[in-house]
Amino acid sequence: NREKGYTAEEATRALEFAHGYVRPADTRESDQLSAAKRWAPWLAHFTGARIGEITQLRKQDISERDGVAVMRITPDAGTTK
Secondary structure (H helix, E strand, C coil), X not given: CCCCCCCHHHHHHHHHHHHCCCCCXXXXXXXXXXXXXXXXXXXXXXXXXXXXXXXXXXXXXXXXXXXXXXECCCCCXXXXX
């Protein structure tokens, strides 16, 4: 019976974990999955997008406008809310 979302402490811990994430040496985890584990939480945090929306982004969903990187989340890549 608590509010949705993370507390400030929970969010801080999650982002600290993501920031320090290093792929274990004895794993078959791909470079792409390792990068997603490190960067997806930060993109979700700074944009307000859901993690599923972030992880389904494609190369064509990222562009630059007036020197600013922009991501466009559309249903073309998968479900959105």
